[in-house]
Amino acid sequence: xxxxxxxxxxxxxxxxxxxxxxxxxxxxxxxxxxxxxxxxxxxxxxxxxxxxxxxxxxxxxxxxxxxxxxxxxxxxxxxxxxxxxxxxxxxxxxxxxxxxxxxxxxxxxxxxxxxxxxxxxxxxxxxxxxxxxxxxxxxxxxxxxxxxxxxxxxxxxxxxxxxxxxxxxxxxxxxxxxxxxxxxxxxxxxxxxxxxxxxxxxxxxxxxxxxxxxxxxxxxxxxxxxxxxxxxxxxxxxxxxxxxxxxxxxxxxxxxxxxxxxxxxxxxxxxxxxxxxxxxxxxxxxxxxxxxxxxxxxxxxxxxxxxxxxxxxxxxxxxxxxxx
Amino acid sequence: xxxxxxxxxxxxxxxxxxxxxxxxxxxxxxxxxxxxxxxxxxxxxxxxxxxxxxxxxxxxxxxxxxxxxxxxxxxxxxxxxxxxxxxxxxxxxxxxxxxxxxxxxxxxxxxxxxxxxxxxxxxxxxxxxxxxxxxxxxxxxxxxxxxxxxxxxxxxxxxxxxxxxxxxxxxxxxxxxxxxxxxxxxxxxxxxxxxxxxxxxxxxxxxxxxxxxxxxxxxxxxxxxxxxxxxxxxxxxxxxxxxxxxxxxxxxxxxxxxxxxxxxxxxxxxxxxxxxxxxxxxxxxxxxxxxxxxxxxxxxxxxxxxxxxxxxxxxxxxxxxxxx
Numbered sequence: 001x002x003x004x005x006x007x008x009x010x011x012x013x014x015x016x017x018x019x020x021x022x023x024x025x026x027x028x029x030x031x032x033x034x035x036x037x038x039x040x041x042x043x044x045x046x047x048x049x050x051x052x053x054x055x056x057x058x059x060x061x062x063x064x065x066x067x068x069x070x071x072x073x074x075x076x077x078x079x080x081x082x083x084x085x086x087x088x089x090x091x092x093x094x095x096x097x098x099x100x101x102x103x104x105x106x107x108x109x110x111x112x113x114x115x116x117x118x119x120x121x122x123x124x125x126x127x128x129x130x131x132x133x134x135x136x137x138x139x140x141x142x143x144x145x146x147x148x149x150x151x152x153x154x155x156x157x158x159x160x161x162x163x164x165x166x167x168x169x170x171x172x173x174x175x176x177x178x179x180x181x182x183x184x185x186x187x188x189x190x191x192x193x194x195x196x197x198x199x200x201x202x203x204x205x206x207x208x209x210x211x212x213x214x215x216x217x218x219x220x221x222x223x224x225x226x227x228x229x230x231x232x233x234x235x236x237x238x239x240x241x242x243x244x245x246x247x248x249x250x251x252x253x254x255x256x257x258x259x260x261x262x263x264x265x266x267x268x269x270x271x272x273x274x275x276x277x278x279x280x281x282x283x284x285x286x287x288x289x290x291x292x293x294x295x296x297x298x299x300x301x302x303x304x305x306x307x308x309x310x311x312x313x314x315x316x317x318x319x320x321x322x323x324x
Numbered sequence: 325x326x327x328x329x330x331x332x333x334x335x336x337x338x339x340x341x342x343x344x345x346x347x348x349x350x351x352x353x354x355x356x357x358x359x360x361x362x363x364x365x366x367x368x369x370x371x372x373x374x375x376x377x378x379x380x381x382x383x384x385x386x387x388x389x390x391x392x393x394x395x396x397x398x399x400x401x402x403x404x405x406x407x408x409x410x411x412x413x414x415x416x417x418x419x420x421x422x423x424x425x426x427x428x429x430x431x432x433x434x435x436x437x438x439x440x441x442x443x444x445x446x447x448x449x450x451x452x453x454x455x456x457x458x459x460x461x462x463x464x465x466x467x468x469x470x471x472x473x474x475x476x477x478x479x480x481x482x483x484x485x486x487x488x489x490x491x492x493x494x495x496x497x498x499x500x501x502x503x504x505x506x507x508x509x510x511x512x513x514x515x516x517x518x519x520x521x522x523x524x525x526x527x528x529x530x531x532x533x534x535x536x537x538x539x540x541x542x543x544x545x546x547x548x549x550x551x552x553x554x555x556x557x558x559x560x561x562x563x564x565x566x567x568x569x570x571x572x573x574x575x576x577x578x579x580x581x582x583x584x585x586x587x588x589x590x591x592x593x594x595x596x597x598x599x600x601x602x603x604x605x606x607x608x609x610x611x612x613x614x615x616x617x618x619x620x621x622x623x624x625x626x627x628x629x630x631x632x633x634x635x636x637x638x639x640x641x642x643x644x645x646x647x648x
Contacts, residue, residue, distance in 0.1 A: 018415075018419070026405075035430070038429075038430055041422050041425075042423065044419050045419055045420065049416060050415050091342075092374060095342070095368050096369065098346065098349050098365050098368065099366065102353070102358065102364075102365040103362065105353070105358045105362075105429075106358050106359070106362055108632065110632045111630075111633060306435075307438060
């Protein structure tokens, strides 16, 4: 396990990656997955500038006439809201989805879930169940505050989870879950302490659609050892997302393996030279490797370039404390 | 002023209205105007069911081949995110906008405003200045809490407003503001107690693009008398939005004119028979006309059909108190 492990054999075509990540921002956004959308947006903006691969306002790899758009092989899976009038979902349901999403954006989760009852598309199902989940989380937080005081978080449970679990289990067994619903199912399974099934479902999710970063984060949280990560590696898709995942999981959970982590970060840095996320991960890697002065330098760069980015600044403050 | 006033002479084509309102949801959403998006979505879902005008999954009025979409005459004004690769905005700026919007959705307003610096499209400008405005509001709330205690709200000021005002004034005088930026300019002018200029700018905004409900709400808040509303009426666009506006402003600010209000609501009810918003306004109108039993009935219906809708429930509780 100490020999450095090359990641999968993807080679980056920036123009295709750009199209895929733009699609991912939209797909995640349409499902209320704001963190995953932000992550995809940071990756998109970490790619080399379009000039670098001879592009100006249009990608060359995907030659498009006016009004068309790049579509990845995942387009059907995503049921993106490309047109105001989608072809594959009945119009009244689509309008209901649009309304539900505006409720979601205003955090009216119970209203969102309620109007989506009876809608059949995968996207509507995801938004309904995810809203239900968030209703449960909100109530759980209230219960926790009321019963136990603000700091004791562990006791109250999300009372919606059982129902969500039943529905997702049934659909999973019937083979009707799309990648996003599988992600949600995986999250629910984790909450219910069924980690090995969660891993199975989440691996399916990231293979079905690799660009939902939230699914990868949940997957990373259930792996018990670095050996388990390595054993799972051949099952992961051949995509830069796998490299992001390996690098993240190593740094976050198994930082004694920071040499492998550094190698993956190297690959990512080449493909996403402008990425604040990658730079931040590199700073974290240096911190774990106890190279505090270099870590401090990178953090300083990062803050100069992204003055309002708050991620991992707690580590920077540790670094400063140690190097003072 | 007591004779009932018919509104403008629009006649509703449900299929066109549907396309226009779907577009409005997206246009408002892309600018972070969640309330206006929700309002448009409620109006959309208040239209007669597509079957009623011989439509199933596609509108007849706008015959579209697969993959195309309905576009209203406002499409250019809106610079909607139709394609992942827009034709009229340079790609790097578009990707920056996409990233900024993900920051906005996570309420990282200062980060959003900061990355949009230098972007030139109207949509980016709106999102940058609106984020700045929200940064100022957040800080104002903090200041208010810290200095004056939670209840005294009037003293602290939004410290970003002056800069936003300068930029918008300059662009307004140069004639380069789109309808959404004019809406923002109008809001800022109201905060700065320059109501007559605000009215001028907001009337321009709703004529340039009538489907941003937030602009109408602000316009409604600056009119000193019902006579002023009537005087302005010929300047308003020939759209169902004007009727919504007249009905709202009458009910909200000049409810002694409830006869006119009732007439407009009648028109809206015909055009948007399933609208929860219209039903709610009717209940409010009955309340102002002191017909409490009828108001109570309508509120009950409303709650049955929309169990999680919270708007105006305070009025319902008054009604119940009075009728008990």
